[in-house]
Each structure stands twice: as C-alpha cells, then as structure tokens.
Amino acid sequence: MSEKNTILIVDDKEVNRECLIKLLEDDYNILEACDGEEAIEILDKNRDIISAVVLDIIMPKLDGYGVLNEMSYRKMLPKIPVIVTSVDGDEASELKSLSFGASDFLGKPYNPIIVKKRLQNIIHLKETASLVNYLQMDTLTGVYSKETFSKKTKEILKHSKDKKYAIVYSDIENFQLLKDLFGEKTGDNLLVFMAKVLKHYVNDNELCGRIENEHFVLLKEYDKKSLHNDLDIIVKTVNDFPVNMNLRLRFGIYLIDTAKMSMHAMINRAILAVDTIKGRYGRYIAYYDKEIWEKQVHEQEILNCMEDAIKEEQFKVYFQPKYDLNSEKVAGAEALVRWVHPEKGFMNPGEFIPLFETNGFITELDKFVWDKTCSYIQGWKEKGYPIVPVSVNVSRTDIYNPDFIDIIMGIINKHGLKPENIHLEITETAYTENPHQIIEEVKKLKLLGFVIEMDDFGSGYSSLNMLNELPIDILKLDMGFVQGDLSMNSNNILSFIISLAKWMDYAVVAEGIETEEQIQMLRNMDCNFVQGYYYAKPMPPEEFERHLVEHSILNNDMEGLEMNFSDTEFRKSPGIMLIVDDLVLNRKILSSSFSRYFKTVEKENGAEALEYIKEHADEIDVIMLDLVMPVMDGFTLMKQLKLENKYSHIPIIVTSQGNDKSVEKSFALGATDFVEKPYNPRIIMHRVQNVVMAYKNARAEAKENEKNDSVS
Structure with a gap:
C-alpha cells in the first residue's frame, strides 16, 4: 500500500475540523490549525510533506485571504495547492480566493463525495505538474533544461520559417573563482539572479535554457542592434549582483541558417564563438563565422x-x-x-x-x-x-x-x-x-x-x-x-x-x-x-x-682550469667530498665538477650527513654544506659538529644564498669559507683548492711538530 499524502485542515471551528477529519482520515495523514497564524507556522515547518491545504476563509487573527497572501511570499509554499471552504453559493468569496492563488473551492455544508474527489484531483494535478516541471525545467534557476530548450527550439523554428533566429550562448569566465572565493551558495544565487535577468529579455516565441554549470542559452529573434543592446544591458545588470568582484560575461552567437542542423551542433557553434574571446579584455560578443568553421575543420583533420x-x-x-x-x-x-x-x-x-x-x-x-x-x-x-x-x-x-x-x-x-x-x-x-x-x-x-x-x-x-x-x-x-x-x-x-x-x-x-x-x-x-x-x-x-x-656547466671545460693547478698541489685525492644539499641539481653540479679530484658522496639533509660523518670522519677531506634544508639545516649540523673536537680537522664550505647574517652565523659556527649560489665554476674551484690544501698543510705541519716534540 502506498504511503498516505498529508493535508492541513485550517478552520477556527472545531466541529468543522472534526467533520473533515472523520471524512478524510482513512485516506490522508492530517494536520490541523485553528487559525491562520498557526496554519502558517505549521506550513513553514512541514512544507516538504504537505500535499494540500483545506482552508476556511473567515477566521480570527489571520483569515483565509491573509493565509493565501502569506503563502505567496514564502519559500516553497506557493507550490502547495489550497482548497478554500466557505458558505455554499458565495460566488464573491470564491472568485476572490481564486485571485489570491487558491486552486479550488468547497461549499459548506460539505458533500463527502465532492470533498474527496476535489482533493484527489488537486493533489494528482500538483504531482503531475511537479513531474512535468522537474523534467522540463532546470531545478535551480527555473529556466528550461537543455533537453526541453532543444525540443521547444525545434518546434519554434519549424513553425516560424519566415523569421531570423540566433542561438546565444553565455559564459561567466571567472565563475569558478567566484565560487572558490565566496562559496557555492553565492554561486547558486548568482545563477538564479542571472536566469531572472535573461528571462526578462525573452519575448514570445523566444526561449531561455541552462545547459550546465554557469552556461545559459537563448533563442532570440535576430535583430543585431536590438540584440546587442539587450546583451549590453544584461552585462551591466549582472555586474550589479552584490558581490565584490567584476563578473566577466561573454556571449557566443550563432545565426541559424537551417533548421535541419541538430541543436547540439548549433549550441556547439555558439560555444566555439565564445571561446575566441575568452581572456580578451573589452570583448564580450563573438559570432560564429567562416574562419571558426575552417578552424574546426582543421582541428578535425588533426584528430583524424x-x-x-x-x-x-x-x-x-x-x-x-x-x-x-x-x-x-x-x-x-x-x-x-x-x-x-x-x-x-x-x-x-x-x-x-x-x-x-x-x-x-x-x-x-x-x-x-x-x-x-x-x-x-x-x-x-x-x-x-x-x-x-x-x-x-x-x-x-x-x-x-x-x-x-x-x-x-x-x-x-x-x-x-x-x-x-x-x-x-x-x-x-x-x-x-x-x-x-x-x-x-x-x-x-x-x-x-x-x-x-x-x-x-x-x-x-x-x-x-x-x-x-x-x-x-x-x-x-x-x-x-x-x-x-x-x-x-x-x-x-x-x-x-x-x-x-x-x-x-x-x-x-x-x-x-x-x-x-x-x-x-x-x-x-x-x-x-x-x-x-x-x-x-x-x-x-x-x-x-x-x-x-x-x-655544459658539467663538461670538461674545467680542463682549462686544471692548467692553473699543479698536480703536486691539487692532484686527485683518496679522500671524500661530502655534498649536503636537498636540491638534486645543486648536488649534481658540485659532484660532476669535483668527481675527478675526490670521491663525492651526496646527502640531502643535515641529519643524513651527520650519521655519515660519524662513521667516515677520517676519510672526509671537505664538506660542501647548504644552509636551508628539511629535517636538519646547515646551521644545526655545524652546531653538532662543533660539540666534538674529533671533527675539527674537516673544513666546511657553506654554499647558500648569501646575506650578512647567514655569513656571520656560518663563520661563528665553524665554517671555513662561504660560497654564494649560483656557483661560479672558477671561483668555487679555487675556493675548494685553497681550503683543502690549507687544511692538509696544517695537518701535515701538526704531525711534523708532534714528531719533533717526541724526538726532543
């Protein structure tokens, strides 16, 4: 058994309500109100489930006409059918009720068969109309759906062969940005507003539909001056929408030259037209023409x-x-x-x-x-x-x-x-x-x-x-x-x-x-x-x-530099150059430049480098250290190394973007030299040579002194 519909009975006289309840309770779920104000409260709370209202005209506080008037201004309530009840034969009340939006009229005393039949008819009519409306209309904006627009356009073109029509496709170029900045609700409100504006400029035998998202389409009788004037006003009006952002509207126009073309093809040609002016300041109207057609043919050839x-x-x-x-x-x-x-x-x-x-x-x-x-x-x-x-x-x-x-x-x-x-x-x-x-x-x-x-x-x-x-x-x-x-x-x-x-x-x-x-x-x-x-x-x-x-910065162009280095001073070392930088490109530049002189080892952060240094300290000739890295930066690594004297023999050359504070802090933490990025190959080669040779000479001198001290 199907679920019962719900109706609201509104009458200040309890006996009248009881009479209707007894008559209808087997077929309907029933809500009741004793005056117009209570009826409005119930309608506001239950608008989604009430299928019809049986409304008395003469009531205290708010009469039936007042209820009809209130319903006309409230969300969703105008869609609920209302049957007005009054003394049988009161033709003036019946006409007035209908003018206020009532769907039908019942005279008192009630005839049970008439009451049931009229309620049944009015609910069925509402459900049928809702279904038709749902299928034909865009649920958000109330204009025609794409399918209905296409069907009705074909009908108009079929019966108006002597008139010139145009398909007008609209696009809000920055609509996604508007939604991201102000929210989905603001975007929906703009679409509802735009639909109202567009419908205002649609006359008899013209149509307005929504294709998808922010895209609307119009069927307009074509008069260039009149159409351009309308579109100009539409642009200005839509930009009055209360949001702190300039809305960039664009219109693509296809002049219909044959009704035999499919609606999809017509709309697509208007879309192709609007695409030609996207991002172009000051242009908001474009026509589909031969040039666009030739471009379309060319693109199809490419795809083929x-x-x-x-x-x-x-x-x-x-x-x-x-x-x-x-x-x-x-x-x-x-x-x-x-x-x-x-x-x-x-x-x-x-x-x-x-x-x-x-x-x-x-x-x-x-x-x-x-x-x-x-x-x-x-x-x-x-x-x-x-x-x-x-x-x-x-x-x-x-x-x-x-x-x-x-x-x-x-x-x-x-x-x-x-x-x-x-x-x-x-x-x-x-x-x-x-x-x-x-x-x-x-x-x-x-x-x-x-x-x-x-x-x-x-x-x-x-x-x-x-x-x-x-x-x-x-x-x-x-x-x-x-x-x-x-x-x-x-x-x-x-x-x-x-x-x-x-x-x-x-x-x-x-x-x-x-x-x-x-x-x-x-x-x-x-x-x-x-x-x-x-x-x-x-x-x-x-x-x-x-x-x-x-x-190449990594090629053997460095051979020209080798002429300045004697083999006795800077020949290939068995030691390690430890390169610490989170950027692969920086590591590769250094590694490729110095791989002929050292065994190069790369680490992408200070933490990895510290673990490596602990295990291979005696093998490392020099550390090339970036300052800004994830996990552990260069400053922190230098602090850790400074805590233990066993690492003091390893020179550290800082390689980073230079500023006075970072240079000063690097030297305070034990850096031997500072080379700014981006690297100059000649400069960094000389810097490394000077640092490594100085440390090797210092170590050799220290060993010689130790030897002399032991002899003496």
Missing part, C-alpha cells in the same frame, strides 16, 4: 591523423637549453615536442596540444616524449657526454592516471637511468583543479627521487597557497613576468616572487628571456637559471648534443 603520427614517428623531440645565469653554461634542458607532418610540414604545438588535452590523446604523446627523451639521455651517457637533467611535461591527465608512476618508472628503468635524470614539469593549473590528488602524487614522485618543477608559475590565482602545500623543487616563472614592459611594478612583482622562492629554498628558472635588459634585471634579483631565445631556440637532438658538449 594523430594515431598514425605516433606510429610513424612524425612527432620529434626538441631540446631547449636552460642556463646557469652566473656562468651562462648549460645546466639543463626542456624536452619539447614538434610535429613534422609529411604534407603540412612543421605544425605549431598550439594547434594540437590543446586538442590532445581535451580528447585525452595527450597521455600517448607524453609517453612518446618521455621514452624518446630517456633514449637520448641514455645515448649521451654511453658516449661519455656530460649529463644534465632534462625536464619533461606531465599533463593533468597523466597525474590523474592511476598507472602513471608505473609508466614513468618503467621508461626510466628501460633506459638504465635514474629519476634524478628527469625533471617533471607540472603546470600550476593542475594544482588549482585538484590540489589534494596532485599533492599526494607529487609526494610519491619525490620519494622515488624525481625533481619537481612547477611550470607557468604565476599564471593561476592560487600560487601562494600552492607554494605552501605542494612539495616542489623548482619554480619556472611564467614568461608574462619577464616579457614586455619592465616597469617598476612588474620589477617589484618579479623580485617578490624570486625572493619568496629563495626564502622557501626553491631554485628559480625564468623562461621566455629575449633581451640583455631582462638578463641584467634577473641577475640583480639573484635568479638561478634562465631559458629563452636570447640564448638558444629549441633545437633537434643532434644540435643540442653538440651544444651540450661545448657549453
């Missing part, structure tokens, strides 16, 4: 041949060098993909990368690039060339793939490499879309030994929050920071970002460098690394290989 392009290796990996800003030597590279089509020639990555990100093919392309990059690095290793870390892109789709780590590690192992040979570039937008998941994945990658670069830093709005949460190693500054106008404001922003990164012990790569002026500015701001056309464009592997051999 993408799989064959992978199989036939039409995609090529190019390398753009990254330079140490101090030495201007190659300290790394970025792997970039190029498509050399057999008929179209070189294709701009901007043509195909966004398409592949949308349809998911980017995962296949990324795997191809990773494998090719690792293959080239493997070849350079086998030839004995200097190996610098190469950055590869990791898309949002890759990060969300549960097999991603297995895939990338499989490629690394296949080519006999280590994770530190590959830097993983992750875009800032990936973090803003799903922070929790990307944080967890990056933590796993770092445990495996990968270096994480944040690409396009500064392009999103969550940058500072991201720095606090995401365990990254290197920031790649968005080229927007360093291109174009080098005004005082842009300099201040850039300087702040670099200083913040240094304070958090991140290395900084500035990309898109094109002028000497930019280089000087970045040097003054103590930026670590640069990348851009000023130094080199992306180049094919063979050309990069030659460039790497000639210009």
